[in-house]
Amino acid sequence: MRENRLRTLFADKKLALNGWVSMGNSLLAEVLSHSGYDAVTVDLQHGLFSIEAAVSILQAISTTGAVPLARCSENSLGEINKLLDAGAYGIICPLVNTREDAEQFVRACHYSPRGGRSYGPARGVLYGGADYFTHANRTVLTLAMIETKLGLANAEAIMSVPDLDGIFIGPADLAIDMGLAPDNWKDKQVTDAIQSLVALGAQLGKYIGIFAGTVEMAQRMKEYGLDMVAPGTDIQLLRAEAQARIAALR
Amino acid sequence: MRENRLRTLFADKKLALNGWVSMGNSLLAEVLSHSGYDAVTVDLQHGLFSIEAAVSILQAISTTGAVPLARCSENSLGEINKLLDAGAYGIICPLVNTREDAEQFVRACHYSPRGGRSYGPARGVLYGGADYFTHANRTVLTLAMIETKLGLANAEAIMSVPDLDGIFIGPADLAIDMGLAPDNWKDKQVTDAIQSLVALGAQLGKYIGIFAGTVEMAQRMKEYGLDMVAPGTDIQLLRAEAQARIAALR
Amino acid sequence: MRENRLRTLFADKKLALNGWVSMGNSLLAEVLSHSGYDAVTVDLQHGLFSIEAAVSILQAISTTGAVPLARCSENSLGEINKLLDAGAYGIICPLVNTREDAEQFVRACHYSPRGGRSYGPARGVLYGGADYFTHANRTVLTLAMIETKLGLANAEAIMSVPDLDGIFIGPADLAIDMGLAPDNWKDKQVTDAIQSLVALGAQLGKYIGIFAGTVEMAQRMKEYGLDMVAPGTDIQLLRAEAQARIAALR
């Protein structure tokens, strides 16, 4: 089975950069995947599209060496199974607030006996190889989002779930739940939380990723020792550059 | 943030007319939205399409002054969040039978601390404005469907949920659950139920909407004092006019 | 091969009623096809969609007994061949202004030796049957649009093309080319033109169809002896009924 290069990067303590596809267009995904990211995530949660677009986006990513990830819209075995069948090499699951949430999530990502994933990896065998079934359980990455105060309080319990590979921090939702504006990641409550999660990850041997809307934030996250950073969505990139060019020309 | 004109209409005690899109075509939605409705609902429950079509339909509605609403396919945070992210200014949730159902529904529609909506309003900020986050909780309408005998029995408990703005009556399902044919809205059981819900709404300060497949029924609902009426789906409109023209020409 | 029931209707001097799909949605097409039309036309000219939608619309029509027709966007062998491959049982070609236009059109609709249609009827054999190739040339209907003053002047030359089955009048474009508003079909110039084309059709043994935006116009066309009338597009039907219902409820 094709290896999951993110695991190698993480093992080598190299920061993985993660592109983010929230518009349902496969050419856009291919453009991003050719830009130099280590991984590209197709976002089914805030991305306004469904599985058809996700499949074509995963195909587009697969024309490059970037590792294809997907964020599911909710902790649902049905949807997670489709994304894995479609060749995603890792799942980011939103709103994991308890150990039970995390256990349910990782069960959905693994075949028996480690979980209850149903068999039918149509694109999995194309992208991964004919021996997909044999290696899938240890290839696919499972990343639980911690993005609420409750999730934060339960972080150790969540990160102690054996088959969970790591967490992915949602700083906007975390800020909101702390009573802050969504982009207020510089608030000490938020940065403390992030740093404590990074420390916990180091202690428990789990990977820690995060979303960062700006380069400034992404650089700070790099300094904090995150394993993976997603420096902006496709929409943020597009708008930033469009507005910069328009401003330069007015 | 762009105001929700339905709230103004309701406050002014004016009947709101609601167009209904159950075919997944954005040109159709634009044609309907230009026909004079106060709001247009994209129906993810009995409409046979998913979020991609819903987004393009919401875009089509947004070319006009009609307020964009959406009916979700079920009481699911994941789907409701996508519809709100896509710029829906109100959600109609089917099969709300208990107070717990209603609470779960309104939590999905609001950001913390009023709920657990996740942040990422890609189209919300385009349609609503840059200050979307600040005002979204009090702009978005939450309408729970009462369409079973159980929901009817729990109507007061449901309508007492603080963040719920109102209900939307499903007369066909209600009739079926009463042992009647789905179009038998004239049966006294059904009309009594509708009128009691209208009275309860007046008492509890909640808006009451309804679906009405024919003009005759819509007129009766207007007399009953409903706040919002959806006088037929796109399919019903199309079929009615096609059959009338064919009959006239045979 | 499945017969073309329009040919039978025309032979029996029965008025054929033709539904008109200009929105690219297959459920809409299926609803219309179940409404009682003798034929349903998928409009690639003013319909804002392309061949994918046309295929699914032709599939939808094929679930009923209505004869599937298509209007091409221009007199192009490539597009006409695709529509026939997709199972259309007749082609309406816009803007046929000269005998050469008509000859080019009918050549695109027939296999050698009667024309230059290329072989590959993927849906043709599914809808028509395994003997499609043997009978296609005499089953498929060819209807040339006369909708300019030039086309009108050349009507006899056009209608004398042997493999052309008939014409389809475009009254809006004809009116515009006569210096009138597009909906001014009652002007004597237009009605005279229509009646002269009907007379010419009777003389030359060709079928005469027309588009009619309202029931009133369709009834007049029936009186004039047209073979086929399309009484309104899907958009016209939808808007008429929506506006009527809204007016009734305001």
Place this chain on the structure above:
Amino acid sequence: MRENRLRTLFADKKLALNGWVSMGNSLLAEVLSHSGYDAVTVDLQHGLFSIEAAVSILQAISTTGAVPLARCSENSLGEINKLLDAGAYGIICPLVNTREDAEQFVRACHYSPRGGRSYGPARGVLYGGADYFTHANRTVLTLAMIETKLGLANAEAIMSVPDLDGIFIGPADLAIDMGLAPDNWKDKQVTDAIQSLVALGAQLGKYIGIFAGTVEMAQRMKEYGLDMVAPGTDIQLLRAEAQARIAALR
């Protein structure tokens, strides 16, 4: 209402052959439906598409006499209702492990008083007929998948649910849950399980279907007395023939 021919086949003890659509293309579905299957299933579980494609696939199947079935992606009332609204004449539900799962599933498939299906059969009335509501509850087939050791242990309880018509065995998932490779259907554990389920079906008056990836397996299943066999997915058919032709030509 149009009859469900599978019920007749089952009553006549004739083996039903079931085509399997897991690629979201309606022309492909129409090609398969014309190939001679008794039923064709649109697979929303491992098929990488959503409801729009499912609708167009169901339309394609409806151009033939094959009975349209659907496999939902999970035991969800919202999705099952959409598939039934779209004209599916039977639902195959994955991962039914307990009697409670089975009861939830059949409730989603039936209108009150037998269940909680919501009313709005847009394509149901087109495919089934105007009297759809009256007959739907006894026309639509409900088939629960048994594909885990837990489901197997609970088979009698599951099959005793009154409104459940039968089961559909998932041999790959069952094999995995037994510690075998997914294609190891010849293992005695699996064949014993299949035969015991067939015996239980005969005893309890329930239909037993199964998926079979190869002709060899399908033939064995026929010998075992299954009521319905799905001899390979569209992907399996395509790949088998492509590889055979390539091998012959190298």
Place this chain on the structure above:
Amino acid sequence: MRENRLRTLFADKKLALNGWVSMGNSLLAEVLSHSGYDAVTVDLQHGLFSIEAAVSILQAISTTGAVPLARCSENSLGEINKLLDAGAYGIICPLVNTREDAEQFVRACHYSPRGGRSYGPARGVLYGGADYFTHANRTVLTLAMIETKLGLANAEAIMSVPDLDGIFIGPADLAIDMGLAPDNWKDKQVTDAIQSLVALGAQLGKYIGIFAGTVEMAQRMKEYGLDMVAPGTDIQLLRAEAQARIAALR
């Protein structure tokens, strides 16, 4: 009819900034249209999509004040008519090399007696208004691309066509035809050509637009006195920002 604000800008000698959609996604188009451009062009020539996507993109643009333009894939009446029917307020036509090309192009854009456009403006009347037909001929902009040495040689003849509003320069194709690399716009041959066309436009009263892949080039074009500049495609914006962020973080 809704006015064409580009005509006002041009009359006021204000530089119009033009967004460029070459990926077929309507959310992307809406994001761009909200970024501050005066117009947004949907590109059917090098954009890898067809009319369905173009319609949804034009709908997205119509939710804002940006003027919707379209570039057709070739000088084809059929395609140009569809784009105008879909609500485009201007057409950019590639590869206009001769006066005959220009005459054919403008005929396709206007109703009789100024041209041969066919009537059926489904979205035109929605976006433009009910009086669309009366004003369309003088509202819609016609911009011919000059992008070959032959076109350059014929520039005066092309720009003398009465109903042509202006030209749009294709600097990459022009450079290639001059034997240069496509991005070699700084070569004197190219800048001389651009400046001569600007001068010719001033003399003949025609608008001059251009595509400019970088801000540097766009600024130079502004200095040259162009009326409209398209400062980069969506793909260029996205890639530029993605690569900049990745470079900053490595």
Place this chain on the structure above:
Amino acid sequence: MRENRLRTLFADKKLALNGWVSMGNSLLAEVLSHSGYDAVTVDLQHGLFSIEAAVSILQAISTTGAVPLARCSENSLGEINKLLDAGAYGIICPLVNTREDAEQFVRACHYSPRGGRSYGPARGVLYGGADYFTHANRTVLTLAMIETKLGLANAEAIMSVPDLDGIFIGPADLAIDMGLAPDNWKDKQVTDAIQSLVALGAQLGKYIGIFAGTVEMAQRMKEYGLDMVAPGTDIQLLRAEAQARIAALR
């Protein structure tokens, strides 16, 4: 720029096997591309889809080593340019009957000075590489279809066009034009024509490809010394295997 492996295969006198995608589904294309073909052709002529589907199919092919080819629907610069922009590494053009047709075709495939291709290779640079422009003219394959008696008569003139790489024989259309059934490739008229074209190719240094619906025909073509054979479309493969399995089980 990524090399065109077909050129190497042809130079090495190895038979190239060509998969054929005529259903507009990218997963299907990916399955075929993983089956062992040397090239896979996306067919815009008899394939019932348009450029959006073609792009996603080309992306799917690009996940493998198979060379992506496209057949255009007609000899149109606009469409051919889109297919090349989308990353096709070769174009098969139908109905090339004269030297003028061939010259028009090859001009559409090459940048100036060898042709009039317009610059904008959005996917070309992703698939081919950043130096796409420099090498595209000598990388892209141009294959003209000879499939009429006229084309056959003009074969030497067609094949003498310098920038034409070879021809692709359409045996079904050729048979029809000779007065035979489309599948009558064994007729001496057809086999003589094929063999004479192979001989002419050897003499003029041009590649000769052909479509072959069955393995038997493909093997004969291999014996004749063809350079490339397309042994059946996706539809033919699917139907053959479906019918074989059904026959085995009845």
